[in-house]
Amino acid sequence: MSTRTCETPTNGQKGPYGLDLRDRTFNISHLQILDEFGNLDADRAPGLSSEQLVRLYRAMVLARVVDDRLLKLQRQGRIGTFPPCTGQEAAVCGPTLAMTEQDWFVGSFRELGGRLMRGEPIENTLLVYSGYEEGNVFPEGKRTLPISIILAAQALHAVGIANAMKLRGEGDSAVLCFFGDGATSEGDFHEALNFASLWQAPVVFICQNNHWAISVPRSKQTRSPTLAQKAIAYDIPGVQVDGNDALAMYSAAKEALDRAHSGGGPTLIEAVTYRMRMHTTADDPSRYQEAEQLEAWEKRDPLPRFKNHLHAKGIWSDDQQTELEAEVKQRIEAAVSAFESMTAFKPDAPFDHVFGTPHPRIEEQRAQFLDALKREPTDA
Ligand SMILES: Cc1ncc(C[n+]2csc(CCOP(=O)(O)OP(=O)(O)O)c2C)c(N)n1
Numbered sequence: 001m002s003t004r005t006c007e008t009p010t011n012g013q014k015g016p017y018g019l020d021l022r023d024r025t026f027n028i029s030h031l032q033i034l035d036e037f038g039n040l041d042a043d044r045a046p047g048l049s050s051e052q053l054v055r056l057y058r059a060m061v062l063a064r065v066v067d068d069r070l071l072k073l074q075r076q077g078r079i080g081t082f083p084p085c086t087g088q089e090a091a092v093c094g095p096t097l098a099m100t101e102q103d104w105f106v107g108s109f110r111e112l113g114g115r116l117m118r119g120e121p122i123e124n125t126l127l128v129y130s131g132y133e134e135g136n137v138f139p140e141g142k143r144t145l146p147i148s149i150i151l152a153a154q155a156l157h158a159v160g161i162a163n164a165m166k167l168r169g170e171g172d173s174a175v176l177c178f179f180g181d182g183a184t185s186e187g188d189f190h191e192a193l194n195f196a197s198l199w200q201a202p203v204v205f206i207c208q209n210n211h212w213a214i215s216v217p218r219s220k221q222t223r224s225p226t227l228a229q230k231a232i233a234y235d236i237p238g239v240q241v242d243g244n245d246a247l248a249m250y251s252a253a254k255e256a257l258d259r260a261h262s263g264g265g266p267t268l269i270e271a272v273t274y275r276m277r278m279h280t281t282a283d284d285p286s287r288y289q290e291a292e293q294l295e296a297w298e299k300r301d302p303l304p305r306f307k308n309h310l311h312a313k314g315i316w317s318d319d320q321q322t323e324l325e326a327e328v329k330q331r332i333e334a335a336v337s338a339f340e341s342m343t344a345f346k347p348d349a350p351f352d353h354v355f356g357t358p359h360p361r362i363e364e365q366r367a368q369f370l371d372a373l374k375r376e377p378t379d380a
């Protein structure tokens, strides 16, 4: 683990009363366990079983292949706009492996692999990105919240749930909350960290720093050298992790979840990763992204490095890879067929979930919506 000292140079300048107003020195640790070639830092290896390691790899491959398929479906006009997750599989699947069924998964829209690991059917993703509310319905009892498009809003939901778990005495339940680098510029992010700290809520915040907020680079988002250091102001632990290293992401999340479960309060993890595709299928990153930057990050792709590690351990073979790819393909095609044969959708379903009980204003809006739908020209 490397430690970076972040120091703001003072240049000997003093403020009023002779105080050094920029006197602040702190350390932010950066955790990496598997380097980009798959070499292991054995002293820090989390001690996962072969079964857990293979499960993690399979989850990352599934996420990658589903992403590829979604992109093709979108280009064929068979689903709507969607945000690809390619490149960020380790940042999400690693922490998800560290969760238990009692923990809550609260994310935004770039956590496909984690959602699938939590038991969400692939059909849900196809439904959501085709505009059907039905895709937000989860298998009963799964503690996973639907995607949040409103940046950082889910961080507040996460703190609320975490505090509820604490008040209920559910000591084995914590919340894992994902958001992006851009979300750290939202007020909700700061409010969430503040109250999580104040209440010592059992919540682990994972900021996926993928270097972009649509076309806005990380460098235009904040002047802070790291995003992890934002934890310092709220007096919570903050760590920066190689977000393309599934083992480091697992370890950092496991440690933070263990702390949360034992009453130690919140943690902020900055996962340094890269968005290897477009923001959503509606934009063209070649208009704002340097090709060299993408090429540099392609070399740090989380999948090949993890596969190399499994090969080196002797627990993964080329035959297993071929079998996995065929199995995943079949699973995806079955989901696509199931999705494309669904017909009974309820267009006004979103109105059902605004409040727990019916509300006259919402019902009025529902009626207006259904009326407008009736008047919309159809292709038929
Ligand atoms: C409150 C809010 N403001 C603006 C948007 C529009 N918007 C959608 S995604 C996005 C960028 C998000 O960047 P980041 O938080 O880094 O997540 P990433 O897309 O990189 O995963 C913006 C500005 C939004 N969804 N919510």
Ligand SMILES: [Mg+2]
Binding pocket: 180, 181, 182, 208, 209, 210, 211, 212, 213, 214
């Ligand atoms: Mg981002």
